[in-house]
Amino acid sequence: MAVTRNGGGAISGASRPVLTNRPGAGLPATKGGIEVPENVILTTVDSVVSAARKFSLWPMPFATACCGIELMAVGASRFDIARFGAEVMRFSPRQCDLLIVAGRVAMKMLPVLQRIWLQMPEPKWSISMGACASTGGVFDTYAVVQGVDRFIPIDVYIPGCPPRPEQILRALMDMQAKIQAGGSVFGTGLPELAEREKMLAEKRNLPVGLATARERGDEGRFGYKSPGGDALLGADETR
């Protein structure tokens, strides 16, 4: 990869950059424009860095349930996540840049998950895999967190119980597209992500239970009155 300095302002829409300078190519010679040799692509540093990042994701498998089995299948030869450059699963968050939350997260486990997320170095991304990690799934009980995105930022969600391995590969491709589109050397992320996090930050001042219940429509979710009443107490009442 090489970047040729743009020496002048002579490029217009009509005279596109010529990608070869072979004399026999029969192309018009450029004057003051860009002349690049064969097999050279012009791009930006951000784009190159993003390409390097998206093809060498190192996943941190946070596998707590059956989704983890599907994740193992993705790592094995039939589905082969190595085709996408993400086969290097590391079990230390310090070496990873893609958190895959696979399975339900109990409230005793969530501080662990948050700590692992904070231990991962920037730039980092996260995938919420399966119904339980994304919404709590069928485990609508006192002990299971109703979606890990309430407490850590999530980039890509995978539906399914558990998802097929193809869905995980699809999510990885989406993740790659997202990294290519939004990545920068400084890892600032996509603008719409920033918007969502601004919205979340505004809700942080509400009592915790109330804020999240209002956000997700937690109460009366399946059309029946939950036994013992709704979970509507805030932090003060439950500590």
Added chain:
Amino acid sequence: MSEEAAATLPPVVGQLKDRFGPAVIRVSTFRDNVRVLVAADRLIDMLSYLKAEAGFAFLAELGGVDYLGYPGRSEGARFEVHYVLLNQETHERLVVKVGVDDPDPILPSVVSLWAGADWMEREVFDMYGIRFEGHPDLRRILMPDEFTSFPLRKDYPLRGRGERHNFPRITRDES
């Protein structure tokens, strides 16, 4: 439960009735399970007797029940703790149950009889708040230490009281 079933009761029930008299509150059977409800003050005596002399030396299970609002139950304590004993020579099983009532439920611990009761009593304490006197290390075993409720009590809401939401949120700005 009924009188005609008394003929099919195993002999150990008769021995318990002879030995403990009115402390044996009720004997019932259900699908070959023999259940003996015992008064709480004779619990350790009965379990010691069953372990040392009647051959029921193996504590297979220890669990709790909350009978709050149980249909058809008009008497008896709110909680019951049951001890499933196994006679490893005759393969008989016997369930010893003991009731304990709501304000400040306390029972004697059986860790001195069966060391394996340690974690089971901790679990009953964790889920129902029944405290076991004499337990060497009675603290929560499944729920986090800072949890304050007892989640398997029937007056505890299924979705909790907001504990599952009670975490700081980490945004991308600060991580």
